[in-house]
Amino acid sequence: MQTRGAGRATVAAATCGFLLVAVAACGGTPNEVHHYGDIPRPGGPTGTARPGAPEVRSRVPGIGDRMWERIPVGTRQIVAVFGEYETSPYSTLVLYEKRGTRWEPQRSWPAHNGKRGWATDHQEGDERTPVGVFTLSDAGGVLDDPGALLPYTQDEDAFISPLSWDEAHWHDFDYVIAIDYNRLPGTRPDEPTRPLGQSKGGGIWLHLDHGDGTLGCVSVPESAMKYLLRRLDPKDRPVIVMGDKANLRQ
Numbered sequence: 247m248q249t250r251g252a253g254r255a256t257v258a259a260a261t262c263g264f265l266l267v268a269v270a271a272c273g274g275t276p277n278e279v280h281h282y283g284d285i286p287r288p289g290g291p292t293g294t295a296r297p298g299a300p301e302v303r304s305r306v307p308g309i310g311d312r313m314w315e316r317i318p319v320g321t322r323q324i325v326a327v328f329g330e331y332e333t334s335p336y337s338t339l340v341l342y343e344k345r346g347t348r349w350e351p352q353r354s355w356p357a358h359n360g361k362r363g364w365a366t367d368h369q370e371g372d373e374r375t376p377v378g379v380f381t382l383s384d385a386g387g388v389l390d391d392p393g394a395l396l397p398y399t400q401d402e403d404a405f406i407s408p409l410s411w412d413e414a415h416w417h418d419f420d421y422v423i424a425i426d427y428n429r430l431p432g433t434r435p436d437e438p439t440r441p442l443g444q445s446k447g448g449g450i451w452l453h454l455d456h457g458d459g460t461l462g463c464v465s466v467p468e469s470a471m472k473y474l475l476r477r478l479d480p481k482d483r484p485v486i487v488m489g490d491k492a493n494l495r496q
Contacts, residue, residue, distance in 0.1 A: 306342050306349050306487070310495045313487055316379035320483050324349070325382065325452075325474065327464055327488035329375075333363035334490070335459025339466055341474065343482070352477070355470040361459030364490045368427070370447040373461050376427050377489035382452075383431040385475055387421040394475040396423065399434040414456045421471040423452040423478070425464070425486055452486070464488060 305314065306324055317324065322344040329337040340354040365374035386399035388406045405419040424435035428448040433439070440448045447462060452474065455465035464486075466474075478484045487494065 312496045322482035323484035325486040329490035332490045358465045381426040382484045384424045395479045425450045
């Protein structure tokens with residue numbers, strides 16, 4: 247990979263809930279193999295195959311009353327991230343879209359969350375992904391805009407990972423979508439303001455998967471990132487509903 251010089255050192259310090267002193271961006275050993283759980287995945291494990299007649303529901307399966315009540319009125323796109331269990335880094339991401347009064351699953355992919363699982367009270371450096379419902383309003387990355395509908399900031403110096411990180415992580419931030427946890431919606435993904443305070447962490451993104459758990463973000467294959475960037479539309483008020491299955495059912 248071409249050396250970018252000092253630009254790599256400018257990556258936002260709070261990205262994925264970690265400081266730049268972290269040994270690796272959002273991860274650990276990239277060679278783990280895992281079979282993901284039984285979550286409605288109409289697109290198959292890679293999101294490439296769709297059934298002839300997709301299942302439709304009046305409500306997204308696996309999301310209980312407590313979480314459902316947090317979804318803003320007018321939302322027509324839901325990115326649902328179902329974690330295997332509270333301390334697991336393995337999850338499945340499913341995109342649902344509302345058609346009339348029905349929620350239709352579009353695509354799904356295997357994903358990773360925090361290497362120590364999920365947190366209902368996320369703290370800076372806990373290596374867990376916050377559970378909850380969050381809007382999705384801004385995107386960006388190292389690479390040029392692939393056709394995103396969300397506002398997209400291309401900035402190689404800001405998003406590229408340091409050469410000191412393991413090679414498996416060098417492309418983590420080629421594409422990112424900011425998850426509006428403890429951040430100012432409507433700003434570029436690396437904007438450092440933390441409305442809830444620094445101790446609550448921040449810089450929680452959707453980004454490219456490197457094969458294992460993260461330090462707080464949710465990671466998916468490159469095909470998923472490109473699809474989501476081209477599909478998530480501000481006029482449909484997209485949100486992400488994420489957590490371990492047990493918490494999401496509440």
